[in-house]
Amino acid sequence: MGINVRCLFFGATADVAGQRALEFQVSPNSTVGEAVDLIKEKFPELSRHRLLCALNQNYISGDERLHDGDEVAIFTAVSGG
Numbered sequence: 140m141g142i143n144v145r146c147l148f149f150g151a152t153a154d155v156a157g158q159r160a161l162e163f164q165v166s167p168n169s170t171v172g173e174a175v176d177l178i179k180e181k182f183p184e185l186s187r188h189r190l191l192c193a194l195n196q197n198y199i200s201g202d203e204r205l206h207d208g209d210e211v212a213i214f215t216a217v218s219g220g
Contacts, residue, residue, distance in 0.1 A: 152215060161181075163177070
């Protein structure tokens with residue numbers, strides 16, 4: 140049985156995904172990085188963006204383990220000048 144994860148899309152990632160949120164399942168002991176890879180398979184255009192992630196509203200590196208009910212936010216790096 141998998142664990143349920145909610146993915147939130149912001150900015151350009153929401154434009155690519157065509158939605159603001161997606162609920163899906165991952166295998167037990169999956170990492171955030173593995174979940175993002177699954178999302179990139181569903182939305183290949185995301186691979187063209189430099190993505191940042193947050194887990195339960197905290198910035199992360201991507202190797203954190205997911206737990207049932209976790210929320211992963213995906214957004215693009217913003218640059219300014």
